[in-house]
Amino acid sequence: MEEVKLMKGNEAMAEAAIRAGVDAYFGYPITPQSEVIEYLMHEEPFKRTGMVVLQAESELAAINMVYGAAACGKKAMTSSSSPGISLKLEGISYMAGAELPCLIANVMRGGPGLGTIQPGQSDYFQAVKGGGHGDYNLIVLAPSTVQEMADFVDLGFDLAFKYRNPVMILSDGAIGQMMEKVILPEQKERLSNEEIIKHYGNWATTGKPESRESNIITSLDLKPELQEIHNQHLQNKFKTAEKNEVRYEQIQCEDADYILVAYGTSARISQKVVQLGREKGLKIGLLRPITLWPFPKKIISELADHAKGFLSVEMSAGQMVEDVLLAVEGKVPVAHFGRMGGMIASPSEVLDAVEKEINKI
Amino acid sequence: MTTEVITPEEIIKKGKIVFEKTKLMTDCTLSYCPGCGHGVAHRLVMEVVDEMGIGDNTIGVAPVGCSVLAYEFMNIDIQQAAHGRAPAVATGIKRVFPEKYVFTYQGDGDLAAIGTSETIHACNRGENIVIIFINNGIYGMTGGQMAPTTLPGMKSSTSPYGRVVESMGYPLKITEMVATLPGVAYATRQAVHTAKLVTKTKKAIIKAFQNQKDKKGTSIIEIVANCNSGWKMTPVESNKWLDENMLAYFPLGDIKK
Amino acid sequence: MPKVRGAVVIDIEACKGCDLCVVACPFDVLKLDTQVNAKGYNPAIPFNHDACTGCKICALVCPDICITVYQYKPEKV
Ligand SMILES: Cc1ncc(C[n+]2csc(CCOP(=O)(O)OP(=O)(O)O)c2C)c(N)n1
Ligand code: SF4
Numbered sequence: 001m002e003e004v005k006l007m008k009g010n011e012a013m014a015e016a017a018i019r020a021g022v023d024a025y026f027g028y029p030i031t032p033q034s035e036v037i038e039y040l041m042h043e044e045p046f047k048r049t050g051m052v053v054l055q056a057e058s059e060l061a062a063i064n065m066v067y068g069a070a071a072c073g074k075k076a077m078t079s080s081s082s083p084g085i086s087l088k089l090e091g092i093s094y095m096a097g098a099e100l101p102c103l104i105a106n107v108m109r110g111g112p113g114l115g116t117i118q119p120g121q122s123d124y125f126q127a128v129k130g131g132g133h134g135d136y137n138l139i140v141l142a143p144s145t146v147q148e149m150a151d152f153v154d155l156g157f158d159l160a161f162k163y164r165n166p167v168m169i170l171s172d173g174a175i176g177q178m179m180e181k182v183i184l185p186e187q188k189e190r191l192s193n194e195e196i197i198k199h200y201g202n203w204a205t206t207g208k209p210e211s212r213e214s215n216i217i218t219s220l221d222l223k224p225e226l227q228e229i230h231n232q233h234l235q236n237k238f239k240t241a242e243k244n245e246v247r248y249e250q251i252q253c254e255d256a257d258y259i260l261v262a263y264g265t266s267a268r269i270s271q272k273v274v275q276l277g278r279e280k281g282l283k284i285g286l287l288r289p290i291t292l293w294p295f296p297k298k299i300i301s302e303l304a305d306h307a308k309g310f311l312s313v314e315m316s317a318g319q320m321v322e323d324v325l326l327a328v329e330g331k332v333p334v335a336h337f338g339r340m341g342g343m344i345a346s347p348s349e350v351l352d353a354v355e356k357e358i359n360k361i
Numbered sequence: 362m363t364t365e366v367i368t369p370e371e372i373i374k375k376g377k378i379v380f381e382k383t384k385l386m387t388d389c390t391l392s393y394c395p396g397c398g399h400g401v402a403h404r405l406v407m408e409v410v411d412e413m414g415i416g417d418n419t420i421g422v423a424p425v426g427c428s429v430l431a432y433e434f435m436n437i438d439i440q441q442a443a444h445g446r447a448p449a450v451a452t453g454i455k456r457v458f459p460e461k462y463v464f465t466y467q468g469d470g471d472l473a474a475i476g477t478s479e480t481i482h483a484c485n486r487g488e489n490i491v492i493i494f495i496n497n498g499i500y501g502m503t504g505g506q507m508a509p510t511t512l513p514g515m516k517s518s519t520s521p522y523g524r525v526v527e528s529m530g531y532p533l534k535i536t537e538m539v540a541t542l543p544g545v546a547y548a549t550r551q552a553v554h555t556a557k558l559v560t561k562t563k564k565a566i567i568k569a570f571q572n573q574k575d576k577k578g579t580s581i582i583e584i585v586a587n588c589n590s591g592w593k594m595t596p597v598e599s600n601k602w603l604d605e606n607m608l609a610y611f612p613l614g615d616i617k618k
Numbered sequence: 619m620p621k622v623r624g625a626v627v628i629d630i631e632a633c634k635g636c637d638l639c640v641v642a643c644p645f646d647v648l649k650l651d652t653q654v655n656a657k658g659y660n661p662a663i664p665f666n667h668d669a670c671t672g673c674k675i676c677a678l679v680c681p682d683i684c685i686t687v688y689q690y691k692p693e694k695v
């Protein structure tokens with residue numbers, strides 16, 4: 001049954017995981033996302049649905065546990081925050097190479113290094129440009145509400161299995177920690193081995209019966225000509241995803257002559273900026289990418305045919321702005337506004353920046 | 362009274378097969394150097410899985426090392442894992458498939474250097490898996506560099522004048538270490554360079570898989586093996602050297618039963 | 619001549635000529651061939667056929683699993 005609750009973003013994601021019929025969660029505590037594993041340990045989904053929850057000895061171990069479970073055809077996930085995601089990157093690259101579906105949530109904090117426990121968005125490059133070694137992409141979903149923290153679990157697994165590729169929920173400490181009303185979905189059944197084979201094909205290591213060849217999960221091909229073919233296959237998948245999976249939200253973009261681009265917490269602030277700007281008579285709008293990869297290039301390019309300029313608002317020194325620049329294709333000026341180190345911009349300072357940029361045009 | 366005069370061809374025709382390759386080894390030629398101990402260890406694991414009738418219920422994990430291609434030789438479902446991470450990968454498998462048999466097959470660099478944390482913690486949780494640990498005292502795959510198990514004074518490409526314990530540390534007896542953990546049901550050190558030891562090692566592997574069946578916790582079988590290429594010896598010399606040097610530091614036998 | 623007779627069949631092409639079986643055989647049944655196989659190794663071959671008891675020692679130590687061992691108990695005539 002659907003249920004309406006007031007929850008923290010991290011908790012909503014954890015509860016949604018149970019309800020999405022996730023088979024296993026492996027994690028390691030780190031602020032600001034420890035509530036995910038705390039909630040799960042408290043809820044004991046092993047009793048509710050049979051879902052496995054395990055506190056690993058490190059993020060490295062956690063992602064490799066996800067690898068093992070995912071390679072069995074199971075819905076496996078992990079979550080962490082920035083420094084922990086850095087540790088997971090080797091495993092994520094292996095999973096992309098071995099074509100394993102899984103869900104990884106990064107509830108970002110400010111960096112680099114140990115940085116701060118306050119929210120940040122400076123792992124954008126790491127998330128959308130691959131992050132680990134090799135040519136690969138993650139499908140990256142950016143929630144801006146607690147509701148989306150919950151909804152993107154199920155969506156994330158759908159995409160992960162559709163493309164047999166890791167999917168990342170790129171959130172931040174503000175959304176992970178904030179309390180909002182959330183509609184929790186109905187409980188989905190966990191899939192049996194037979195259902196997994198029926199839905200997703202017979203590729204997983206489930207134990208080899210006489211009737212089939214052995215199923216092998218690997219990213220290795222020592223012969224470069226075969227490894228190149230494998231890479232081409234991966235690239236074809238990514239092209240298909242780029243064509244089919246772009247998601248975004250437009251807020252008052254129809255008549256806007258200046259457009260903010262922002263995701264996550266920055267999108268919430270930017271929405272307020274749009275409201276304040278409109279009250280002042282500025283025709284501004286917000287394009288909120290929901291998928292950061294694939295990036296909503298086409299719509300940005302289309303908007304650039306009418307708008308006079310763009311401002312990328314991020315809690316970083318300017319990362320997403322590079323993708324906005326590429327999408328705008330030099331048609332109009334693109335600027336960046338960012339706070340760093342765990343600082344969250346206020347709507348008024350962003351509005352000031354918008355006005356300054358508009359005046360420059 | 363004389364015994365029947367008989368040719369080898371007739372023995373083959375009339376006699377019974379007393380040894381043949383298990384069907385759980387594929388027909389691919391093993392990628393290992395001539396005389397390398399990995400081959401015997403592979404065969405023993407597959408023989409045990411075959412004889413226990415669990416081939417359709419067993420999932421192996423082969424991390425990086427010379428045995429990274431184990432999936433080409435073992436005719437079961439296998440996951441290749443990142444260097445050192447096999448016990449974590451095996452944990453993931455075992456937790457979602459508690460009724461299936463899971464084993465890792467790891468080298469000493471893999472298990473006792475880069476994967477020390479994963480090894481100790483899987484053992485400490487008493488993950489109900491079998492760990493096959495090939496200790497050849499060296500990094501084979503990458504060309505004979507020093508491993509945590511390289512003997513004092515032993516030469517390798519990164520200890521060209523011999524391992525100096527004062528600056529490079531001592532050979533790590535990780536099987537003894539994990540044997541102290543309550544999660545570990547069985548820890549033993551075996552070898553495969555003589556027929557007698559091969560038979561003993563097989564018994565140990567049977568016991569380990571039986572433990573898994575009985576849900577007793579982690580079983581770790583260290584197999585002291587040669588890496589004749591890395592040691593720069595002939596296979597026959599390497600086995601002699603193993604017997605005289607490796608076994609003095611790494612004595613054979615059960616550490617925890 | 620042993621009471622129990624044995625014979626080995628060696629997969630010449632899989633053999634890497636490592637010599638381990640030759641050294642391990644207690645009855646000196648095997649030797650490395652002077653001819654090479656397709657991979658350029660001198661494979662092990664049985665030459666002292668009559669001495670073989672089918673004890674399996676060679677097969678147990680062979681890393682490349684090239685040896686099949688047969689055993690036969692001849693009838694008393
Ligand atoms: C993260 C990482 N670091 C280093 C390597 C390179 N590497 C591959 S195998 C290996 C050592 C293997 O030695 P061991 O585990 O003892 O197995 P062996 O080859 O001797 O059987 C190393 C260092 C790697 N593949 N991945
Ligand atoms: S390098 Fe050493 S461990 Fe690797 S196959 Fe050759 S002999 Fe075996």
Ligand code: SF4
Nearest residue numbers: 643670671673674676
């Ligand atoms: S079976 Fe025994 S006697 Fe016969 S060749 Fe092999 S080791 Fe020698």
Ligand code: SF4
Nearest residue numbers: 633634636637639680
């Ligand atoms: S032990 Fe095996 S590979 Fe080595 S020489 Fe004998 S038959 Fe050939």
